[in-house]
Amino acid sequence: MALDDRKRAFKVVGTRVPRPDGIDKVTGRALYGADMSAPGMLHGAILRSPHAHARIRAIDTSRAEALPGVKAVVTSADFCRAKHSFNQDALDHCMAREKALYDGHAVAAVAATSKSAARAALELIAVEYEVLPHVTEIEDALKPDAPVVQEDRRARNAPEGTHPNVTHVVSFGHGDLEAGFARADRVIERSFRTAATHQGYIEPHACLASVTPDGRGELWCCTQGHYYVRELCADFLGMDTSQLRVTASEIGGGFGGKTTVTIEPVALALSRKAGRPVKLVMSRDEVFRASGPTVSSWSDIKIGMTRDGRITAAQAMLRYQGGAFPCGTVELGAMSAFAAYDLEAVRADGINVMTNRPRQAAYRAPGAPMAIYAVESTVDELCQELGLDPLEVRLKNAARKGTKSAYGPTFDDIGLVATLEAAKAHPHYAAPLCPNQGRGLSCGFWFNFGGNTCVTLNLDADGTVGVTEGNPDIGGSRASISMMAAEELGIPYDKVRTIVADTASLGFNDVTDGSRVTFAVGLATIEAARDMIRKMCARVAKIWDIDEEAVIWEDGCARPAGPNAGDFEPMSIAEIAAIANKTGGPIAGHHEVNADGAGVSFGVHLVDVEVDPETGHTKILRYTVFQDAGKAVHPDYVEGQMQGGAVQGIGWALNEEYIYGEDGRLQNPGFLDYRIPVASDLPKIDTVILEIPNPGHPYGVRGVGETSIVPPLAALSNAVARAIGARLHELPMSPPRILQALKG
Amino acid sequence: MQFAAPRSASEAAALLQAEPGDARVLAGGSDLLVQMKSGALRPDLLVDIKRIPGLDAITAEDGGFRLGAAVPGARLGEHAGVRALWPGVVEAVELIGSTQVQGRATVAGNLCNASPAADAVPALVAADAVARVFGPRGERDCPVSDIPVGPGRNSLAKGEFVASILLPARPKRAADAYLRFIPRTEMDIAVASAGVSLVLDEDGRCTRARIALGAVGPKVLLAEEAAHCLIGTKLEDAALAAMAEACSALASPIDDKRGTVAFRKQVVGVLAKRAAKIAQDRAGGTK
Numbered sequence A: 001m002a003l004d005d006r007k008r009a010f011k012v013v014g015t016r017v018p019r020p021d022g023i024d025k026v027t028g029r030a031l032y033g034a035d036m037s038a039p040g041m042l043h044g045a046i047l048r049s050p051h052a053h054a055r056i057r058a059i060d061t062s063r064a065e066a067l068p069g070v071k072a073v074v075t076s077a078d079f080c081r082a083k084h085s086f087n088q089d090a091l092d093h094c095m096a097r098e099k100a101l102y103d104g105h106a107v108a109a110v111a112a113t114s115k116s117a118a119r120a121a122l123e124l125i126a127v128e129y130e131v132l133p134h135v136t137e138i139e140d141a142l143k144p145d146a147p148v149v150q151e152d153r154r155a156r157n158a159p160e161g162t163h164p165n166v167t168h169v170v171s172f173g174h175g176d177l178e179a180g181f182a183r184a185d186r187v188i189e190r191s192f193r194t195a196a197t198h199q200g201y202i203e204p205h206a207c208l209a210s211v212t213p214d215g216r217g218e219l220w221c222c223t224q225g226h227y228y229v230r231e232l233c234a235d236f237l238g239m240d241t242s243q244l245r246v247t248a249s250e251i252g253g254g255f256g257g258k259t260t261v262t263i264e265p266v267a268l269a270l271s272r273k274a275g276r277p278v279k280l281v282m283s284r285d286e287v288f289r290a291s292g293p294t295v296s297s298w299s300d301i302k303i304g305m306t307r308d309g310r311i312t313a314a315q316a317m318l319r320y321q322g323g324a325f326p327c328g329t330v331e332l333g334a335m336s337a338f339a340a341y342d343l344e345a346v347r348a349d350g351i352n353v354m355t356n357r358p359r360q361a362a363y364r365a366p367g368a369p370m371a372i373y374a375v376e377s378t379v380d381e382l383c384q385e386l387g388l389d390p391l392e393v394r395l396k397n398a399a400r401k402g403t404k405s406a407y408g409p410t411f412d413d414i415g416l417v418a419t420l421e422a423a424k425a426h427p428h429y430a431a432p433l434c435p436n437q438g439r440g441l442s443c444g445f446w447f448n449f450g451g452n453t454c455v456t457l458n459l460d461a462d463g464t465v466g467v468t469e470g471n472p473d474i475g476g477s478r479a480s481i482s483m484m485a486a487e488e489l490g491i492p493y494d495k496v497r498t499i500v501a502d503t504a505s506l507g508f509n510d511v512t513d514g515s516r517v518t519f520a521v522g523l524a525t526i527e528a529a530r531d532m533i534r535k536m537c538a539r540v541a542k543i544w545d546i547d548e549e550a551v552i553w554e555d556g557c558a559r560p561a562g563p564n565a566g567d568f569e570p571m572s573i574a575e576i577a578a579i580a581n582k583t584g585g586p587i588a589g590h591h592e593v594n595a596d597g598a599g600v601s602f603g604v605h606l607v608d609v610e611v612d613p614e615t616g617h618t619k620i621l622r623y624t625v626f627q628d629a630g631k632a633v634h635p636d637y638v639e640g641q642m643q644g645g646a647v648q649g650i651g652w653a654l655n656e657e658y659i660y661g662e663d664g665r666l667q668n669p670g671f672l673d674y675r676i677p678v679a680s681d682l683p684k685i686d687t688v689i690l691e692i693p694n695p696g697h698p699y700g701v702r703g704v705g706e707t708s709i710v711p712p713l714a715a716l717s718n719a720v721a722r723a724i725g726a727r728l729h730e731l732p733m734s735p736p737r738i739l740q741a742l743k744g
Numbered sequence B: 001m002q003f004a005a006p007r008s009a010s011e012a013a014a015l016l017q018a019e020p021g022d023a024r025v026l027a028g029g030s031d032l033l034v035q036m037k038s039g040a041l042r043p044d045l046l047v048d049i050k051r052i053p054g055l056d057a058i059t060a061e062d063g064g065f066r067l068g069a070a071v072p073g074a075r076l077g078e079h080a081g082v083r084a085l086w087p088g089v090v091e092a093v094e095l096i097g098s099t100q101v102q103g104r105a106t107v108a109g110n111l112c113n114a115s116p117a118a119d120a121v122p123a124l125v126a127a128d129a130v131a132r133v134f135g136p137r138g139e140r141d142c143p144v145s146d147i148p149v150g151p152g153r154n155s156l157a158k159g160e161f162v163a164s165i166l167l168p169a170r171p172k173r174a175a176d177a178y179l180r181f182i183p184r185t186e187m188d189i190a191v192a193s194a195g196v197s198l199v200l201d202e203d204g205r206c207t208r209a210r211i212a213l214g215a216v217g218p219k220v221l222l223a224e225e226a227a228h229c230l231i232g233t234k235l236e237d238a239a240l241a242a243m244a245e246a247c248s249a250l251a252s253p254i255d256d257k258r259g260t261v262a263f264r265k266q267v268v269g270v271l272a273k274r275a276a277k278i279a280q281d282r283a284g285g286t287k
């Protein structure tokens, strides 16, 4: 669906209206995953492997089953075989089958009449493990004698002799690399490492499942995509999807980590076996050990540059691990690594390696931050060596309309140059710095996504409008969607209410991910509103007894036009609604689409840091985010996304990491030692929204949710490098590492 | 599990003594309840000491202050006398957790929990505070540095508990300070820490110094050699450098998820140096 041709003056879009879920959320009335209960409900609990890698020889559940209050115990034997290997991996992650593949891997679950009975029952389940050698680091998993995490999962396109832990081999690029590097005045090659980080959402996974003896199921859960949860759970339980209704609760953060299933199939299996509703709530410890962190990475980058700052060739070798299962995230890393640059010769290769860690889940722009960190750090080091301004070098090499991107497609209208120019013109870029301070810059990129979307608008008898959509609202999308409906219908924002419907109420909706909701659901809402307008005009044409084409919609009213202009008083939406029962019955608008044209998004981040030379502590002094939003429907929420991504990236850059012991067990499964930033660690994150309309959306909207986590890693690394005069090539840049680098 | 909230110290001691299994004192619960929730501890008996008359009072005594074992940390900062006399102890307590945590957490609990990283402890040791221990055989006084013996272990005998802590009187031109290093700015656990208490003469020369280090050994360390480096000096750069070096040399930390040996050894000296400067400033030594 293309950008509307007419230049329009928006009335609602672009304003900062109150969010409809605000009062419920600040007063504690909002219902999250763990807030739903049912009569006769049981409490579930999950037994998890203490071993990083172990064959499950036997599980004896008899003593647990005999404990008073225990109503069901399930293991992998209680699930069906999944339709295909990707789904089977998702199921095996929820419940180990032949082997426990990581510390915290679920091996059995119980449902009992109380939480204490459930916990007591876990201790009575006897699991006979054969402990196997384990591997948690990428380099170790690639060694010839490394334990094989899962047999027969080697990438089909892998060259002869590739390690069986390598599950994906990808390559992108174009041009003659050798000739490119030959033309450079300076070529550098560097290796980088990034740790696995967790999405760190406040709300642990939680659900309430109920399966009746006639095979129908109800599931209430905290998820980014209840339709996808339905598909997976129905597959694992052998149900028809139509018989399983999934309702999404309010969600306390997801950031990609709630785009798949974790405990939901287990709750359903327990409920089916017990014949009663079952609630399952993960502890924080379980969230860290068994729900998706992002990938960790080990990458090599080679870039050649001329004395005046033109990149002549660029090459990347990315190695990601995404846990104990095949994981395609490296492909997105290889595609995005050089997306910000207009390059004649470029190549990005990537492999994915299995390790004994939990199955990674998407985390905001999955795969891009670690690749772009490595690239943007290398570009910065070249700028330092050649004495060039890092912003001018980015401008000189920036991808723009017509650039053949490193991953293949040719870019349409994109906002990178405008974003860089905005950063250059901003006072932040020229502000003075003191000793031990440094300024870092990085570009970031994300593809964005559209996908399957289905929206219904219902006109109520009083002329107000209900919007029914199917994507959990993580970032304020109910407000943005109401705004677009109001804009299109020409009515005030507070005359529209948007709800997130259950899976039985609408056709399939893709997951809330890929920064897709404001774009795709917005687009479908606009189309559904236009559908409703056509129907309203037709009703009015009937009343006036004129041609349908002679009725137009303006400012919330049907007006006679063309040959009939001025013949009748305009009819408002309320007037049309009031007599709908006499003109043909209820009026609704509907649209379904598999939306493409999401439009890529670029961002530029600027950060100033001060490093304490005696302790290695990094303080963030100033931070500015510049990002192209296409059209900012609700600027507060756009800024919120830009700030939130920056903050998560700051945590990733400075302190967050999964730390595994020699025993293969996660050492920091809690917020004390898994250090996300606290409010007092941060300055106000300033934001500059650019609006370069996306040609693929009627209002020009682009997704904004993910790009913002991409630049902080390199921006921070570049700032620290300039503050201390030494460069770290590994994240997080924790104080011990910085102090070590200072000592040289 | 049994829960008791006795109304007298002797009743508390008797209950603790009589329980054959694991009996625990419950003060603010900000360590104990967390340990119980995680499954690390499963006590048979909890003895809540908050209802014992007098234990929730801060009382003046011989120019110093006696802190009852049930006084939540937040009350120290609200007490002008304690603030003025031992600002380093107060700043250490005010680093514990958050405002909410300080509303529950006690100084005695911080001490008895015996975490090597406990924030109040180095400040108490630098202040030469004395714990009054109540037990089945009555009361005894014990230097605070002798209460913790190793991670999670204290020297209290069966039936004993800390009833109060005395922050002693202090001469004029004296002050203390406490600093810790955490990667973030709050809600974190000390990777290394230092409490410093100084007494200066009319000239601003240091006549007495006590330096205590946290999170760099199995329990709080009293850095006597380091303290000696300051005696007779006005904390000139050379004296401070020697003191920092002595702290680093004394420190015997471990490598763990929170920091490395090399990092902790260096940073503990830096903290002691910076804390000493603050204490000097507070004692009027830089004027």
Ligand SMILES: Cc1cc2nc3c(=O)[nH]c(=O)nc-3n(C[C@H](O)[C@H](O)[C@H](O)COP(=O)(O)OP(=O)(O)OC[C@H]3O[C@@H](n4cnc5c(N)ncnc54)[C@H](O)[C@@H]3O)c2cc1C
Pocket: B024, B025, B026, B027, B028, B029, B030, B031, B032, B033, B034, B049, B069, B095, B096, B097, B098, B101, B104, B105, B106, B107, B108, B109, B110, B111, B112, B113, B114, B117, B118, B119, B120, B156, B160, B161, B162, B163, B187, B188, B189, B190
């Ligand atoms: C979110 C959070 C953040 C925290 N941050 C910090 C921090 O920054 N720095 C820090 O040092 N600590 C921190 N703590 C730990 C804790 O708050 C402190 O150690 C606190 O001082 C403990 O006091 P309490 O009264 O709560 O002790 P409790 O939990 O009641 O007791 C702790 C232990 O000491 C024993 N005990 C308590 N009182 C006595 C007594 N009078 N006699 C004998 N034994 C006794 C108990 O049996 C128990 O074993 C934090 C805790 C939380 C939950």
